[in-house]
Amino acid sequence: MSLTAASLPDDPAALKVMILQLQATLRAHDLLVQSLRMRIARLKRQAFGKGSEKIAREIEQLEFALESLQVAQAEVAPPPEPESVETTLVSAAPDEQGDGDAPEKAPRRRPRVSPDTPRERRELDPGETCPDCGGALRLVGEDVSQILDMITARLKLIEVARPKKSCRCCERMVQCPAPTRPIPGSLAGPSLLAFILVAKYDDHLPLYRLNEIFARMGADIPDTTLAGWCGGAMKTLAPLVELIRKDVLASDLLHADDTPIRVLDRSKKAELGKGVKEGRIWAYVRDQRPWSGTAPPAVAYHFSPDRKGEHSQKHLGAGKGILQADAYAGFKDLYLAEGNGEARFREAACWAHLRRAFFEVEKETGSEIAREALERIGALYDIEAQINGRSADERRAVRQAHSRPKVRAFKAWAEEQLEYISGKSDLAKAFRYALNRWDAFCLFLEDGRVAIDNNPAERAMRPIGIGRKNWLFAGNDAGGETLARAMTLIESAKLSGLDPQAYLADVLARINDHINPRLYELLPWNWKPLPAGDNKIAA
Numbered sequence: 001m002s003l004t005a006a007s008l009p010d011d012p013a014a015l016k017v018m019i020l021q022l023q024a025t026l027r028a029h030d031l032l033v034q035s036l037r038m039r040i041a042r043l044k045r046q047a048f049g050k051g052s053e054k055i056a057r058e059i060e061q062l063e064f065a066l067e068s069l070q071v072a073q074a075e076v077a078p079p080p081e082p083e084s085v086e087t088t089l090v091s092a093a094p095d096e097q098g099d100g101d102a103p104e105k106a107p108r109r110r111p112r113v114s115p116d117t118p119r120e121r122r123e124l125d126p127g128e129t130c131p132d133c134g135g136a137l138r139l140v141g142e143d144v145s146q147i148l149d150m151i152t153a154r155l156k157l158i159e160v161a162r163p164k165k166s167c168r169c170c171e172r173m174v175q176c177p178a179p180t181r182p183i184p185g186s187l188a189g190p191s192l193l194a195f196i197l198v199a200k201y202d203d204h205l206p207l208y209r210l211n212e213i214f215a216r217m218g219a220d221i222p223d224t225t226l227a228g229w230c231g232g233a234m235k236t237l238a239p240l241v242e243l244i245r246k247d248v249l250a251s252d253l254l255h256a257d258d259t260p261i262r263v264l265d266r267s268k269k270a271e272l273g274k275g276v277k278e279g280r281i282w283a284y285v286r287d288q289r290p291w292s293g294t295a296p297p298a299v300a301y302h303f304s305p306d307r308k309g310e311h312s313q314k315h316l317g318a319g320k321g322i323l324q325a326d327a328y329a330g331f332k333d334l335y336l337a338e339g340n341g342e343a344r345f346r347e348a349a350c351w352a353h354l355r356r357a358f359f360e361v362e363k364e365t366g367s368e369i370a371r372e373a374l375e376r377i378g379a380l381y382d383i384e385a386q387i388n389g390r391s392a393d394e395r396r397a398v399r400q401a402h403s404r405p406k407v408r409a410f411k412a413w414a415e416e417q418l419e420y421i422s423g424k425s426d427l428a429k430a431f432r433y434a435l436n437r438w439d440a441f442c443l444f445l446e447d448g449r450v451a452i453d454n455n456p457a458e459r460a461m462r463p464i465g466i467g468r469k470n471w472l473f474a475g476n477d478a479g480g481e482t483l484a485r486a487m488t489l490i491e492s493a494k495l496s497g498l499d500p501q502a503y504l505a506d507v508l509a510r511i512n513d514h515i516n517p518r519l520y521e522l523l524p525w526n527w528k529p530l531p532a533g534d535n536k537i538a539a
Helices: 012-045 053-077 190-201 207-218 221-250 311-317 329-335 351-365 368-387 392-418 426-437 439-444 457-471 479-494 498-513 515-522
Strands: 253-270 273-286 298-305 321-324 343-348
Touching: 190 207, 190 221, 190 321, 190 368, 190 479, 207 221, 221 273, 221 298, 221 479, 221 498, 221 515, 253 311, 253 457, 253 479, 273 311, 273 368, 273 457, 273 479, 298 479, 311 329, 321 329, 329 343, 343 351, 343 439, 351 368, 351 426, 351 439, 368 392, 368 426, 392 426, 426 439, 457 479, 498 515
Parallel strands: 253 321, 321 343
Antiparallel strands: 253 273, 273 298
């Protein structure tokens, strides 16, 4: 119930009772909020383990409940202190490990805005004379408060007029050439196409929802037209996507992972019309920031209609180096020695993947051995936290001095434990998983560039997991490939610290007029926007 001054009783005793009741309600809300936060934190640690789809749905439900509680709590809470914004680049760094529980009470964080955000000053001047005596006023200071507001998006119809003129002397007809469009013959401008692509492939809005959004803006754009614009825009951007993929996959150190997506299978009949099959989205990530490498971070996505190992071999082409991934059997051929006695790729294993196996055992059985395994692995992560961002040579030196003894001790301890536990238990499986791939688990000790885990690739998979809950399935294999191409552009732009919508709008406005050999200038890590006024039609 909303309280007003008029509805409050005049009796002080009654007011005290109301205050005590309100405080009790707020405390109960606060305890429930903290409980939900801790539960969500624990579930997120398992998000890529066994039963990840079920866990993802539970996380979504809990986050919705948490959001509703916070809104309800804000309704009954006392008015907050005046807020202000923090001027900084708005970027939420992902949790590297994702293993810690939520704090007992999350600190209140101020809103943050980019320094490029437009600012408007509204001055409330009391005038030049005193309202009481009429005397002259002099400025002694000012109080400044802030209001963060929004300029509502709206559509704009641009009419491109090209007057025809004839020469009075030679009668020659003169007319400016028509400007190029992102999609030849299409009504859609570059900024509109960028909005649609980001809304569909980054915000994960189905096209029918975009149709409703545009209807509120005064334009009825059918779903089929929106689908055609998405396909046409990605066809225009295809050469740039291939450049990103080629550049990323040429790296000698990659993180790799894959995740399923549902694809309509028109060869099958199902109860509700068409059948559904399982396709795969593959991600190959180049991220040298942890060891101060010079190559820019980027990710290349690919689609395949199944999970056969031939697809990863095709994606990686003639590449060679180090591949950090899970124990997927399809990568096995990449690690085998070829005719010259050397393998194309050396395998780097993921300690986070191993840690999750022990975490599951400890959670289900309370095993002291599993808990000790978690503590031993956690000690390795403590060392990693101290060397993140340092050079590869420094990282290797620290690992050799501090991590190597702990890794050797872990192996000896694991071999000892296998002699006393059931060979069919999940705990034994976790130990054998590590010991059977021990060289791959130790590679990070030998090469300072190698990460302790495959978290960069797993983070690259998260947008696909979020999208699955919204668009449910791809229409066909071609739709899966379009998704992979769009994600390659959008996620690589985000890794370069760009606003993907601004980036795509500028690139779509320029790409058809760009000299093909200089297309590399439009890659996210090379891109520089045109100066204001250089592209009046696109604006």
